[in-house]
Amino acid sequence: MGVINDAGKLVLDSCQGAGYSLTLLFRTIAALPHLPFKVRFTLDQMFAAGIKTIPVTLVVAVFAGMILSLQTGLELQKYGQHTLIGNIVAISMCREMGPFITALILAATVGSAMAAELGTMNVSEEIMALEVMSIDPIRFLVLPRVVALTLMCPILTILTDLVGIAGGGIVATTQLGISFPYYLNSARESLTSLGQGLPKDVYVGIFKAWIFGITISVIGCSCGLRARGGAIGVGNAVRQAVKTAFLLIIILGYIVTWIFYRLLGS
Amino acid sequence: MSKPFIVLENVYKAFGAKKILQGISFQVQEGQSYVIMGGSGTGKSVTLKTIIGMLKPDSGSVRVEGQEVPALDRQGLMRLRRDMGYLFQDGALINWMTVFDNIALPLRENSKLTEAEIRDKVMDVIRLVELEHAVDLLPDSISGGMIKRASLARALINDPKIILYDEPNAGLDPIMSETINRLIKDVQDRFGVTSVVVTHKRACAFTVGDIIAIFDQGKILAEGPPGEMRNSELPLVRRFLGGVVD
Numbered sequence: 001m002g003v004i005n006d007a008g009k010l011v012l013d014s015c016q017g018a019g020y021s022l023t024l025l026f027r028t029i030a031a032l033p034h035l036p037f038k039v040r041f042t043l044d045q046m047f048a049a050g051i052k053t054i055p056v057t058l059v060v061a062v063f064a065g066m067i068l069s070l071q072t073g074l075e076l077q078k079y080g081q082h083t084l085i086g087n088i089v090a091i092s093m094c095r096e097m098g099p100f101i102t103a104l105i106l107a108a109t110v111g112s113a114m115a116a117e118l119g120t121m122n123v124s125e126e127i128m129a130l131e132v133m134s135i136d137p138i139r140f141l142v143l144p145r146v147v148a149l150t151l152m153c154p155i156l157t158i159l160t161d162l163v164g165i166a167g168g169g170i171v172a173t174t175q176l177g178i179s180f181p182y183y184l185n186s187a188r189e190s191l192t193s194l195g196q197g198l199p200k201d202v203y204v205g206i207f208k209a210w211i212f213g214i215t216i217s218v219i220g221c222s223c224g225l226r227a228r229g230g231a232i233g234v235g236n237a238v239r240q241a242v243k244t245a246f247l248l249i250i251i252l253g254y255i256v257t258w259i260f261y262r263l264l265g266s
Numbered sequence: 267m268s269k270p271f272i273v274l275e276n277v278y279k280a281f282g283a284k285k286i287l288q289g290i291s292f293q294v295q296e297g298q299s300y301v302i303m304g305g306s307g308t309g310k311s312v313t314l315k316t317i318i319g320m321l322k323p324d325s326g327s328v329r330v331e332g333q334e335v336p337a338l339d340r341q342g343l344m345r346l347r348r349d350m351g352y353l354f355q356d357g358a359l360i361n362w363m364t365v366f367d368n369i370a371l372p373l374r375e376n377s378k379l380t381e382a383e384i385r386d387k388v389m390d391v392i393r394l395v396e397l398e399h400a401v402d403l404l405p406d407s408i409s410g411g412m413i414k415r416a417s418l419a420r421a422l423i424n425d426p427k428i429i430l431y432d433e434p435n436a437g438l439d440p441i442m443s444e445t446i447n448r449l450i451k452d453v454q455d456r457f458g459v460t461s462v463v464v465t466h467k468r469a470c471a472f473t474v475g476d477i478i479a480i481f482d483q484g485k486i487l488a489e490g491p492p493g494e495m496r497n498s499e500l501p502l503v504r505r506f507l508g509g510v511v512d
Contacts, residue, residue, distance in 0.1 A: 121361070129358035132318055133372040133420075134344040140375065 017244075021222040024138065028146050028218065031139045041144040049110045049145075049217075050152030054159070057105055061160040064101055065167030068092055073176040082176050086186030089168035094191065094201040098161035099153075100253060103212035106153055107245035111220035114145055115241035118224025119234035127225065137225070146217040153213030154206045161205065204260045211256060212249055219245045271296045271428065271460045272317060277326035279312055286312045287323065288484035294477075299454055299461040301471045303506050304481030310464040311355075313481075314430045317462065318352055319343045330428065348376060351421030351429040351459075355436050357413035359405040359420070365412075366392070366401040369420045376424070391419040395449060411442035418449060422457075429453070431463040435470050447473040468507055472496075480506055 035042065069089050076082040118141060121127050130137045165187055172178040191199040220241045227237035272294040279287040286309040294300040302310045315321040316328055319335045328335040333346060359368045366388060373384045392398055395415040400408050408416070414434060421429055434450060435443040447470050454461055454474065465471055471478050472492050479489035480503050488495065488503050495507050 124356060124361070125354050125358040126360055128320060129352070129354055129360075131320065132347055132350070132352040133375070133424075134347045135372065135375045136344075 017222070017226070017240075020226060021218055024142065024222050024225070025214070025218045027138050028142050031136070031143045032147075034139050035143060035147060038139070038144045038147075041140075042147050045144045045148035046152055048113070049106070049148045050156060053105060053109055053152075053156065056109070057102060057156055057160055058163050060101055060105060061098070061163040062167035062170075064097055064160075065089060065093060065164030065169075066171045068097065068164070069168035069171040070175060073172060077176065083178060083182070084186070085168065085172050085176060085178060086183040087190035089172075090165050090187035090190050091201055093161045093164040093168070094199075094205045096205070096253070096257070098164060099157045099205050099208040099212060100249065101164075102153060102157045102160045102209060103216065103249045103253075104246065106149065106156070106213070107216045107220075107242055107249060110149060111216040111245045112238045112242050114217060114220030115224040115227070115237045116234055118142075118221055119227030119237040122225060122227045123230055123233055142218075142221045142225075145221055146214065149217035150210060150213040153216070154209040157206060157209035161202070200260070204256065207260075208253060208256045211252055215248050215252060216245045219248065269296050270294065271298075271331060272300075272462065273327070273329040274313070274317070275327040275329075277313075277316060277323045277328060279309070279316065279321065279323050286484055287316070287326075290326070290481075290484070290486060292479060292486060292489065294460055294462060296460055297454075297458045299450075299463060299474050299476045301463045301465060301475035301478045302481055303465060303471055303478060304487075308481040309484045310481055311432055314352070314432055314462060314464055318347065318350060318430060348424055349427045351424065351426035353414070353417050353421050353429065353431045353434055355433045357405065357410075357417040359413060359416055361405050364402050364404055365397060365408065365416045368405070368416060369423055372420065372424050387423065388419075391422050394422070394452075395419045409442075410437050411439075411445065414438065414442075414446055415449065418446075418453070422453065425457070426459060428460045428462075431461065431465070433464055433466065435465060435467045443467060443469065446470075450474045471507070478507070 069085055072088050073082050073085045076084060118127070121141075127137050130140060169180055169183045169187075172183045173180045191201055223237040223241035223244070227233045270293040274293075275291050277287050277290045278285075286307075290309065290313060292300065302313060304310055312321060316323055317330060317335065319338060322336045330346060331349065333342070335343070335346070338346060359365070360371065363371065369391060370384050370388045373379055373387060377384075379387070392401060395418055397412060397415050397419065400412055400416070405413055405416070418434075431450065434446050438446065450461070450463065450470075451474050453459060461474070463470065463474055475492055477489055478492055478495045480487045480495075482502055488498055488500055490498075495503060498504060498507070
């Protein structure tokens with residue numbers, strides 16, 4: 001009986017958490033008209049969420065591009081096809097790896113920080129104090145955070161894409177014997193082969209990053225606002241925020257890919 | 267004759283199987299200071315949170331300025347709370363804002379005052395609580411007594427008609443405790459606010475209270491003016507209020 005009770009409680013808690021997060025998302029959207037009064041807080045959050053994350057994002061992106069280029073290039077070399085490495089790295093980075101890597105970094109750093117900040121404010125009654133002062137915590141705390149990450153995640157993803165492609169180029173030049181201009185040219189050609197203004201591989205990647213930005217920030221805020229019970233409660237909120245964000249990033253990533261490349265055609 | 271500003275009638279509240287309030291009824295007249303004392307877990311803070319609409323009672327009526335609080339929607343609650351101030355036990359100042367910004371926050375968010383007008387108003391209450399030297403400090407870098415005074419200043423900034431105090435002296439040394447009591451009394455005398463004060467300190471109850479109520483197991487065991495309560499024959503009342511005033 002105990003196992004059934006625990007399983008039931010887990011399902012119930014998960015449903016409540018999902019419901020709370022969705023409600024939070026809708027209430028944040030409804031609070032958007034108040035954004036002009038929160039410009040300073042939003043810029044502060046953009047700095048914390050975006051600018052401070054650039055160094056780690058750059059390092060991860062350059063090495064991800066280098067690993068991708070080396071692993072794939074060595075296999076292609078066996079068949080004499082290693083000159084395609086520019087195409088492969090560019091498409092992989094823009095479609096999938098750029099948004100995915102950026103989102104994981106932001107979930108681990110910014111999403112967890114949001115859960116910790118709001119969780120600490122919650123357990124020390126600061127959120128309740130805001131409500132008592134007739135200040136809507138969603139307008140005051142959640143809106144700037146969600147807007148900041150929703151804007152910064154695509155921007156950082158573009159940076160990750162570019163740096164990852166450049167990292168791949170370093171390996172292609174030094175390890176695979178391909179000239180850097182040739183590598184760059186094949187990367188550019190693979191992204192613009194359909195002749196569109198903004199290549200599909202790029203805009204789908206940016207769209208994914210936008211979805212991931214919303215997801216990470218809403219989950220981080222939601223877990224923080226539901227934190228209970230002192231330091232342990234804040235720890236649990238942070239763990240829950242990172243875990244849920246990671247799961248949603250991978251699931252939503254697949255769904256967006258399926259919609260754009262399967263449902264709507266390649 | 268003053269009118270009842272806060273009215274609780276037969277209020278029940280439980281958290282799961284744990285019954286906290288079991289039929290609480292009392293009235294607070296306009297301008298009156300109502301002190302609630304009692305052991306831990308007897309429902310004192312829950313009563314305050316019920317009055318301000320942070321908790322909904324399971325049954326019973328909670329009326330503030332004639333409005334049935336549990337029936338108010340979010341907008342109604344926000345309007346009502348603009349007439350109320352709340353002093354939290356640990357201050358609950360926003361930890362990443364300076365003392366000045368914390369006190370200015372309700373005005374910046376809810377009023378159309380200019381920054382200069384806000385500054386004047388904030389400095390007035392800061393002078394009242396004698397915190398001029400701490401305006402630019404963060405809550406982390408000030409003492410418990412200063413946090414309480416800053417929190418009181420924040421509660422006063424909207425010129426509230428009602429202030430609810432949740433253990434205003436908790437964790438303070440006797441001298442700072444006395445300073446806080448004096449401030450609360452000063453605020454009542456100067457601005458005529460209606461107050462509900464939850465405290466464990468006899469000195470606080472006798473300094474600021476017009477009516478003192480003793481809570482026991484979610485019910486009001488006894489209530490009355492300080493002089494009457496001091497002479498009560500009930501053992502629990504004597505344990506809380508009898509003997510030497512600390």
